[in-house]
Amino acid sequence: MKINIILAGVGGQGILTIAAVIDTAALASNLNIKQSEVHGMSQRGGAVQSHVRISDKEVYSDLIPIGKADMIISVEPMELLRYLPFLKKDGLLVTDSNPFLNIAIYPELEKLYTEIKSYPNSLLIDAQKIAKDLGNSRATNIVLLGAASHQLPLSDESLQQAIKTLFERKGEKIVTKNLEAFNAGKEIAKEIFSQKVV
């Protein structure tokens, strides 16, 4: 068993929270992990990514080879597409639909959405709204993680436990909100995929 995940976003959007949940769950499940991060200059509003690799065997490279990513989870729609060369055939794409506008020329949103939807195995979700409706707009990341979770080799219980462990020091309310966000993400993914089958 081996899974390669690329997490994408803009510096400061907090993709490492998603990484931390996956890492924690994988470590507790006795799996091997490598997870790269971006520190330094690019963090200041630039494009950032994290490569997360999990396996029951030894993981060698800290970087995912071209065409070997099982999924890309992005907290920003344009950033999702930046890493397409890494995606394997029919790999999963999960992204929030809300753009992060800090550059002079941002593509037309409709064109961006059309491009994303052209990949059959893609989930374009307004995760920000889902998180906000649940009363915690900061949990956007966890909604996206929930949406991708059905293709992770980690049980829901282990991921939920990881969320509890990581958010514990912020209080019970935050833990509950993030668990709700995770479940809402799972639900919306199920819903979108069931419509696609029809």
Add this chain to the structure above:
Amino acid sequence: MKKLLLGNEALAQGAIDAGISGVYAYPGTPSTEITEYIQKSKIAQELNIHSNWSVNEKTAMEAALGMSYAGKRSLTVMKHVGLNVAADVFMNMSVSGINGGLVVVVADDPSMHSSQNEQDSRYYGKFAMIPILEPSNQQESYDITKYAFELSEKFGLPVLIRMVTRLSHSRAGVTTGERVAQNEIKLPKNARQFQLIPMHARGLYNQLIDIQPDMQAHSENSIYNKLTKGTDTSFGIITAGIAYNYLMENFDDGNCPYPVLKISQYPLPKKAVKHLFDTCEKILVLEDGYPFIEEMISDFLNENKKVIGRLTGDVPRVGELNPDNIGKALGFKVTELKEVPKIVAGRPPELCVGCGHRDLFNAVNTLGEEAKTQKVFGDIGCYALGALPPFNSINTLIDMGASITMAKGASDAGIHPAIAIIGDSTFTHSGMTGLLEAVVENTKMTVIISDNSAIAMTGAQDSSASGRLVNICKGIGVDPKHLKVLTPLHKNLDENIDLIRNEINYNGVSVIISQRPCVQLSKEKKDNIKHLLEIAIN
């Protein structure tokens, strides 16, 4: 249970467990998290391990040597270009040798993710004739650091650990071991060891030469240099540090058919390299950074054409290694299934919303008539982003402190207005001496210290300059009439432009401190800075 640690964090934990009494460092990507980990470590706090930031890499390494002189183990940490700043002490302490174990950690940045160049620190290690260690993964980063201190005390020499960005900034599960107690104070046996006057230095230098065969012998048998036999001898492969992982990634479960020599300790072991030469048709060298090993083992006239790597173009000459460019060197086809869609726009880093540097650049850019001929000499820090649109404010960016001295040279050459823009921490790191030079000659130039009271680019660490800049400038001899403080805010734009215009028209050195705390700082830190400034003014 294993701990999930960055390569940098694993190294830091290794240093704590090796019984260090202090870490001395200046922040710099990708090295910063090593020192930060020790600063935050509860056990390091309980053990009273020194971990405050130093003013620059040279002061850091010298302090580490002072701790070593006293018989205790010390760690000094920097990014690759930081070693240039510390090169003076680095080259001389290999001649004096050390007392307590001393390990120099240098994090290189192949592909220049956050740097001006991709210099390879292994050349410095060879230059100083000391052992070099190059871990290949997070577990080795921990283990090799403990080993480095033993090696340092065994040979009485500093030991260099070379990290690279991808190892520094990648996490994996790490098993940690026992912690060694700190050394007691124990002065050097030879009272002349640290007195490098020529008559002593000659003898000590001979000792350094004499010990080289012992270092070589140790490396030949090191557990960190491992030769694995292979069934296919059309290639023999030498990997340095992290390159090993990228190589193995190309084979299912790491079953590489070729003989592989995995190098993590230098000097390069001769016997194993000779074995590959004797048994393999070609030698492929895989190393991140410069072709250090490849150059060493290639023949100068390139007559046997046996060694291939970056110099021969089989591996890209520049940039970091990855599983794909190594796969290509092995003859595997790497196919890109999808390209990046054309609608994806670039997203370079930018100054934060609300950042004080923005308002400063806006003022400098709208000076009016003067702006047509002005040249602005920039420096290292967030404000280096002023070289990019929408600001396009700075003309040069070379190294820490070069803004002031380059502005001086340009002014001497006849360029006016010559403006230097330098951050507060960069100023205390390497700008003060340049300012003194300008003051001595009263050069016509203006130095703007963009003071955000933090080492912002690397994560807003504490700046040694906080609350001290006015007094430092006065002390250096800047005319108090031409030492001005402004607040870079949009509402002050007009008065800031007037202030800068007055100073650049002054026929001598003027200093403007543009003062507003970094937006990344916590409220607590901002309040503390306010307090420091009040003390400075009173």
